Amino acid sequence: MITLTHYLVLSGIIFTIGVIGVMVRRSALVIFMCIELMLNSVNLTFIAFSRYLNSLDGQVFVFFVLSVAAAEVVVGLAIIILIFRNKATVNVDEINLMKW
Amino acid sequence: MLETVLFYFFAGAAIISALMLVMRKNPVTCAVSLIITFISFAGLYILLNAHFIAAIQILVYAGAIMVLFLFVIMLLDLKREEDFLSRLKAQKFFGIALAVILLAEVFAAISSINGMFLTRGIYSAENIAEAGGNTKVIGRLLFTDYLLPFEVTSILLIVAIIGAVFLGKKEN
Numbered sequence: 001m002i003t004l005t006h007y008l009v010l011s012g013i014i015f016t017i018g019v020i021g022v023m024v025r026r027s028a029l030v031i032f033m034c035i036e037l038m039l040n041s042v043n044l045t046f047i048a049f050s051r052y053l054n055s056l057d058g059q060v061f062v063f064f065v066l067s068v069a070a071a072e073v074v075v076g077l078a079i080i081i082l083i084f085r086n087k088a089t090v091n092v093d094e095i096n097l098m099k100w
Numbered sequence: 101m102l103e104t105v106l107f108y109f110f111a112g113a114a115i116i117s118a119l120m121l122v123m124r125k126n127p128v129t130c131a132v133s134l135i136i137t138f139i140s141f142a143g144l145y146i147l148l149n150a151h152f153i154a155a156i157q158i159l160v161y162a163g164a165i166m167v168l169f170l171f172v173i174m175l176l177d178l179k180r181e182e183d184f185l186s187r188l189k190a191q192k193f194f195g196i197a198l199a200v201i202l203l204a205e206v207f208a209a210i211s212s213i214n215g216m217f218l219t220r221g222i223y224s225a226e227n228i229a230e231a232g233g234n235t236k237v238i239g240r241l242l243f244t245d246y247l248l249p250f251e252v253t254s255i256l257l258i259v260a261i262i263g264a265v266f267l268g269k270k271e272n
Contacts, residue, residue, distance in 0.1 A: 001104070002103055002104055002107045002147075004213075005210060005213075006107065006111075007144070007148070008210045008213075009207070009210060010111045010114070010115070010144075012203060012206035012207060012210065013115060013203070014114060014115065014118055014137075015202075015206070016199050016200070016202060016203040016206070017115070017118040017119060017121075017122055018118070019198075019199040019202060020122055020195060020196055020199045021121060021122040023191075023192070023194075023195025023196070023198065023199060024122065024191075024192045024195050024196065025122065027127060027178070029127055029130075029169070029172065029173060029176075029178070030121070030127060030130050032169075033121060033130055033131065033134050033169065034121065034122065036134065036161075036165070037118055037121065037134065037137065040137070040138065040141055040161070043141070043153075044141060044144060044145075047144075047145055047148050047150045047153060048148060050148075050150070051148040051149055051150070053219075053220055053221055054220045054221045054222065054223050054224045054227075055220075055221030055222075055223055056221075056223045056228075056237060056238060056241055057221075057241075059150050059152070059153050059234075059238055060238060060241055060242060060245075060246050062150075062153050063153070063156070063238070063242070064249060064253060066156060066157075066160055066161070067253045067256065067257060068253075068256065069161075069165070070160060070164065070165060070257070070260070071256050071257055071259070071260035072260075073165050073168060073169075074168070074260045074261070074263070074264045075260055075263045075264060075267070077168060077169070077172045078263070078264045078267035078268050079267060080172065080176075081172060081175065081176070081267075081268070082267055084176050090176065090178065
């Protein structure tokens with residue numbers, strides 16, 4: 001029998017992997033993907049609670065998280081492309097100036 | 101029984117591909133393993149009776165967002181990718197240590213849920229099936245109780261489109 005705790009533990013593990021990715025990786029694109037991973041693990045928590053509490057509010061919230069994630073990806077990738085155009089790198093260690 | 105097997109299959113696939121995302125050097129490999137993670141999550145959503153969310157998970161995440169990521173990866177000429185365990189040893193050590201502490205905190209929080217204080221809603225699986233299925237009920241909720249957030253979402257998407265067009269414009 002799969003309980004709510006199983007889903008919460010899985011979601012916590014995936015979130016932690018995403019956090020490790022953000023901390024360890026130095027490519028802005030991969031950091032961005034890890035942020036998407038963290039958003040997804042939170043979505044899993046929402047849906048697991050929605051299932052076990054007999055409420056659909058969690059699923060509606062996941063819908064909103066999805067649309068915010070789509071908007072965030074569009075703007076974030078545009079910013080990454082602009083940074084690459086200016087500095088010819090997406091390594092976050094080398095992007096340390098607000099203006100150059 | 102089948103639910104248990106499917107849960108462990110999708111959970112294992114999600115964790116392994118998430119680890120691949122963090123460990124592999126090539127950004128295209130990272131993007132493809134992220135797609136595998138998204139698809140396993142869609143499987144878990146179906147196990148949780150969230151059919152509509154599973155469908156838009158595949159359409160929006162695995163489809164639209166990851167195609168955008170792959171486009172950008174191929175557009176940029178990413179030659180210098182770092183090794184997972186090469187530079188900045190101290191930073192990586194502390195990063196992983198902090199993440200493990202976070203995981204311990206999450207587990208402590210999960211183990212303190214006892215289910216007593218949680219109130220149950222009216223949308224049980226039988227009630228949803230009687231009302232016409234998951235997608236129909238979510239659609240009705242979106243256009244009644246959540247109408248204002250739904251409309252604000254459309255404004256947010258327009259703002260994102262305008263922002264992307266503005267940022268992508270060539271400066272003269």
